[in-house]
Each structure stands twice: as structure tokens, then as C-alpha cells.
Amino acid sequence: MSEHPRVREVTSLSNATVKELRALHDRKGRRESGLFLAEGARTALEALDNGRAPEILVYHREGRERDVVRRLRFACLEAGGECLEVDDAVLAKIARKDNPQSVVAAFRWTRRPFAEVDPAAARVFVALDRVRDPGNLGTIVRTADAVGAGGVLLVGDTCDPASVEAVRASMGSIFAVPVFEGSEADFLALASRWPGSVVGTALPASKHYRRADLRSPILLVMGNEQAGVTDAIAAACTDLVRIPMQGRADSLNLAIATAVALYGIAEPEDTALG
Ligand code: SAM
Structure with missing residues (x-):
């Protein structure tokens, strides 16, 4: 586990951040927090390439040393975000599905008139x-x-x-x-x-x-x-x-x-x- 104070290992399904992320599947939850979910490391990297870092990064704890996860974690922490290292059950809970992708990230939505x-x-x-x-x-x-x-x-x-x-x-x-x-x-x-x-x-x-x-x-x-x-x-x-x-x-x-x-x-x- 990382020493960084904004990297936490989370195994509880009733964790508050897990609940907040799960709420992003609903329009109401997204409106209230201003955040939205992107699934998968590839999509999160696409965001980084476009100058956008996740505010909350979630990844399977067994993948914490993968290059792509290291890159995303670095960008997230640099931008002041927080990282959750989780297990299968928590990932499935956040993604609201079985066999979810091993990375899920929450980004801020910019509303443009x-x-x-x-x-x-x-x-x-x-x-x-x-x-x-x-x-x-x-x-x-x-x-x-x-x-x-x-x-x-x-x-x-x-x-x-x-x-x-x-x-x-x-x-x-x-x-x-x-x-x-x-x-x-x-x-x-x-x-x-x-x-x-x-x-x-x-x-x-x-x-x-x-x-x-x-x-x-x-x-x-x-x-x-x-x-x-x-x-x-x-x-x-x-x-x-x-x-x-x-x-x-x-x-x-x-x-x-x-x-x-x-x-x-x-x-x-x-x-x-x-
Ligand atoms: N019943 C609707 C109507 O009468 O317009 C059908 C809408 S269609 C499924 C959705 C949109 O796709 C249309 O408003 C139009 O912008 C575009 N579209 C679909 N087929 C088209 C076609 N053959 N020519 C031009 N636009 C088409």
C-alpha cells in the first residue's frame, strides 16, 4: 500500500466515497457532485492526454504497480485528487456490474453554454x-x-x-x-x-x-x-x-x-x- 495520505485501501462496501461514486450512475448524483464516471484505463488515459486528471481514481489493488495505473495515480495526486485501492467486490459495487474494468475514474464535468x-x-x-x-x-x-x-x-x-x-x-x-x-x-x-x-x-x-x-x-x-x-x-x-x-x-x-x-x-x- 502507498504511503501517500490520499491513497487509501478500501474494502468496505459502505465506504462514503464508494457510495458517492456509485451515485454517479444517476443524473441526480452527477448534478449534485459535478462529477462523472469513466470506465477503463484506456479512457482515463485519453483524459490525461487531453489535460484532464481524475478527481477520484479507483483501481484494483492487484494492479497498483501497472505502468498505466502508476501514470494515472501520479496525475490524480498531482492534481489534488484521491486514489482508492479496492478489491473485486468494491469495484463491482462502484461499476454496478459484475466483471467491471479494473480502473474507474471520476472527473469533473465542465458545463459549456x-x-x-x-x-x-x-x-x-x-x-x-x-x-x-x-x-x-x-x-x-x-x-x-x-x-x-x-x-x-x-x-x-x-x-x-x-x-x-x-x-x-x-x-x-x-x-x-x-x-x-x-x-x-x-x-x-x-x-x-x-x-x-x-x-x-x-x-x-x-x-x-x-x-x-x-x-x-x-x-x-x-x-x-x-x-x-x-x-x-x-x-x-x-x-x-x-x-x-x-x-x-x-x-x-x-x-x-x-x-x-x-x-x-x-x-x-x-x-x-x-
Ligand atoms: N421520425 C423521425 C422524423 O420524421 O424525422 C425520424 C428521426 S431519425 C431516426 C433521427 C434523425 O436522424 C433525423 O431527425 C435526421 O436528423 C437524421 N436522419 C435519419 N435518417 C435520415 C435521412 N435519410 N436523411 C436525413 N436525415 C436523416
């Missing part, structure tokens, strides 16, 4: 109108990362980007891509002064998505899983486009549609590719 969006920061941004599914949200953050998007804007009443499911689906990209949150009114205000194209995707649109009128920076707008984009948001778009479909499906899954649209209108350059 739309006023902080800098359109000059990137070629493309993604806005999601009332996204409901955290798996879709995390997958979209990951895809936004892959195309070098400047951020994902969450409009209106959305699922929580800091949920365990969203963070898991983002595969660490949640630490690389800024997520902004705001109301529909805030979004309409931003769209009205957006310096480039605001491209909405909508099933009723009659224009092919690859023929969208594109002026950088592009703000790609995606609709809610059930209802699509609101009329007000559709009216704020400079162009409305549709991805062609055949067959019986009446729409694409939101995360799939976002990936197709993002690559169709803002595919990144990769000079290493033949």
Missing part, C-alpha cells in the same frame, strides 16, 4: 436537437472527434452527456470534443449569427445531402430520434438535406445518419492514405 462556441475553431460542428439516447450521443461525439469537429451542441432537453453510457460509447472522445449545452432559443440565436452554413438533415427534405450549400464553418443539425428537428430549428437552417434510402426503413438511426452526413460534407483529409 453556447456562448462559448467559437465558430472559427473548426470547419464543422454538430448540433443535436433533443437527443434522447446516450449511446447515440456518445457515438456521435466519437464520430465528431474522428472528423475533427469543433464541438457537439446539445439543444433543448437532452439525455445527459456525462452518463456512464454516453461516456462509454464515446470511447474517450468525450475528453477531446467540447460538448456545449443550451436551450432551443439559445440555439436559434447562435444559428442566426452563424458565419457559415447551417445544414439541417430532415426526412422531408428534397435535396441530396452531398449537394448541400456548404460555406465553412458548417453547423450540421440532426433531429430527435422520434420527432426529427423542430419547425423553428428547420426554419433556422440555411439548407435542409436528406440522405437517400431504399427499402423498408423509414429513417436511419441518428448516430448512423450523423456519420454519413459528417463524412459526406466534411470528410477530413488523411494524407497518409493512398
Whole structure:
């Protein structure tokens, strides 16, 4: 066991920090503490690479000498955080599942309003109108990362980007891509002064998505899983486009549609590719 005063061995399932971490599976717990959970050493390292250290680091005590754990522990302690060395039972309790990953870390969520969006920061941004599914949200953050998007804007009443499911689906990209949150009114205000194209995707649109009128920076707008984009948001778009479909499906899954649209209108350059 480490000599550091902020490294503790915890075996009690009723330990207060264990309870606090377990509460981060619920939106209420995350709101109250301002923290969120990331599972796995790889995701925690992704955070470190993006200049973010965990406030609380939990790892299996048998893995305390692993290089990756040493690196995470050093960063956590340097930033004033605390480390818990735990056994299988405590890890499972915190992760709320059997066979959890051997590292779990709690990070502080930074809430960013739309006023902080800098359109000059990137070629493309993604806005999601009332996204409901955290798996879709995390997958979209990951895809936004892959195309070098400047951020994902969450409009209106959305699922929580800091949920365990969203963070898991983002595969660490949640630490690389800024997520902004705001109301529909805030979004309409931003769209009205957006310096480039605001491209909405909508099933009723009659224009092919690859023929969208594109002026950088592009703000790609995606609709809610059930209802699509609101009329007000559709009216704020400079162009409305549709991805062609055949067959019986009446729409694409939101995360799939976002990936197709993002690559169709803002595919990144990769000079290493033949
Ligand atoms: N019933 C909803 C509707 O009428 O809009 C379906 C919503 S769809 C599951 C969720 C979002 O994915 C849509 O609002 C749109 O942004 C995007 N989407 C899905 N399929 C699309 C397509 N073929 N063309 C354009 N956008 C699409």
C-alpha cells in the first residue's frame, strides 16, 4: 500500500466515497457532485492526454504497480485528487456490474453554454436537437472527434452527456470534443449569427445531402430520434438535406445518419492514405 495520505485501501462496501461514486450512475448524483464516471484505463488515459486528471481514481489493488495505473495515480495526486485501492467486490459495487474494468475514474464535468462556441475553431460542428439516447450521443461525439469537429451542441432537453453510457460509447472522445449545452432559443440565436452554413438533415427534405450549400464553418443539425428537428430549428437552417434510402426503413438511426452526413460534407483529409 502507498504511503501517500490520499491513497487509501478500501474494502468496505459502505465506504462514503464508494457510495458517492456509485451515485454517479444517476443524473441526480452527477448534478449534485459535478462529477462523472469513466470506465477503463484506456479512457482515463485519453483524459490525461487531453489535460484532464481524475478527481477520484479507483483501481484494483492487484494492479497498483501497472505502468498505466502508476501514470494515472501520479496525475490524480498531482492534481489534488484521491486514489482508492479496492478489491473485486468494491469495484463491482462502484461499476454496478459484475466483471467491471479494473480502473474507474471520476472527473469533473465542465458545463459549456453556447456562448462559448467559437465558430472559427473548426470547419464543422454538430448540433443535436433533443437527443434522447446516450449511446447515440456518445457515438456521435466519437464520430465528431474522428472528423475533427469543433464541438457537439446539445439543444433543448437532452439525455445527459456525462452518463456512464454516453461516456462509454464515446470511447474517450468525450475528453477531446467540447460538448456545449443550451436551450432551443439559445440555439436559434447562435444559428442566426452563424458565419457559415447551417445544414439541417430532415426526412422531408428534397435535396441530396452531398449537394448541400456548404460555406465553412458548417453547423450540421440532426433531429430527435422520434420527432426529427423542430419547425423553428428547420426554419433556422440555411439548407435542409436528406440522405437517400431504399427499402423498408423509414429513417436511419441518428448516430448512423450523423456519420454519413459528417463524412459526406466534411470528410477530413488523411494524407497518409493512398
Ligand atoms: N421520425 C423521425 C422524423 O420524421 O424525422 C425520424 C428521426 S431519425 C431516426 C433521427 C434523425 O436522424 C433525423 O431527425 C435526421 O436528423 C437524421 N436522419 C435519419 N435518417 C435520415 C435521412 N435519410 N436523411 C436525413 N436525415 C436523416
